[in-house]
Amino acid sequence: MQKTSKRSYATPPRRGAAFWPTVGFATLAGMRSMSAPAFLSHYLSRQPHAGLAGSRLRFLQKPVTAGLLKVMAAGEMVADKLPNTPNRIAPEVLAGRLLSGALVGAAWYRSRHGSALGGGLLGAAVAFASTFVSYALRTGISEKSGVPVALVGVGEDALVLAGGAALIGSRRPAVSEWRPL
Template sequence: MMRAVGLGVVSGMRSVMGPAFASQYANRYPSRQLNGSPLGFMQKENVMRGLQTITAGELVADKVPGVLDRISPGGLVGRAAAGGLAGATVYQSGGDKAWRGALIGAVAAIAASYAFFYLRKYAGKKYNLKDAFAGGVEDVLAVGLGVGATARK
C-alpha cells in the first residue's frame, strides 16, 4: 500500500514521474502478474525509457511561467490518472488487485496536488523564494519519494 501511496504523491507533484518510477520498478522486478495483463506494457523497457524522457521534459516545463496550475481541472484529472496507473502497476505486480492500487494512487495524487500547490505558494511568499527555485526543491523531493517508494521489492 505504501508504494502506491508514495507513487501517487509523486504523481501529484510531477504527473509523469509516478508512472515512470512504477515502470522502472516493474522492469527491475518483473512480475508474472503483469505479463499478459492490460498493465503489461509498463514492464517494457521502451515504455520505461519513454516515461523517463517525458519526466525530464516535465521537470523543465514546470518552471515555465504561464503553465496551467496542477489543480486546474485538466491537470488534476491527468495527475489522478497518472497516480492511478502507478498504483495499479505496483499493486498488480505484487499479486494484488489493480483497481485497489489505482484507487489509492489516484486519491494520493489528488491530495498531493493540492498540498504541494499550496505549499509551494506559501513557501514562495513566506521565504520570498522564486517559483523556479521552489519547483527545483519540489523536484528533488519528488525524486527522493520515488526512489524510496520503489527501493526494494
C-alpha cells in the same frame, strides 16, 4: 512418499506490501505526474512481476516504456518552471495527475496479485490529496520566503527524485517475481 512439485508456493506478501508503496508512488504523481510512472516502470523493467503477465498494465515492464516515461518526466520538470504552464490544480492538469496516480496504483497492486481497481482508486485519491498539499506548500513557501515559485519548484523536483529513488531502492523482489531468461 508424497510427490513434490517443482513449483514453490511462498507465503503471500504482507498486507502493506501493496498499500504503502502505492501511497508513495501516488504522492509523487500528485507532485509530478510523469515521475511516478517513470520510476515505477524503471523498477518493473528491471524486475518484472508475474502479477502483470497477461495484464494490460504489463507495458510498464518494457524497457522502452521506462525510457519514454523518463524523457517525459524530465520534460515535465522543465515545463513546470515555464511561466505559461497552468497550475497543477487546473482541472485539465489535475485530471492528468489523477490518471497517473490511478495508473501507478493499479499497476503496483496488480503486480502484487491484488485488485487493479482497488489500487487505481487508492492511487487516484492519494494523487488528488498530494496535488493540493504540494501546491499549497509550494506557493506558501514562495510567498513566505520571497523565493520565486520556480525556484521552489526546483527543490520540489529534488524531493520527487529523492523520493522516487528511495521508493524503488527499498523494494525487495516480490514473492511472485519472475525474470525472463
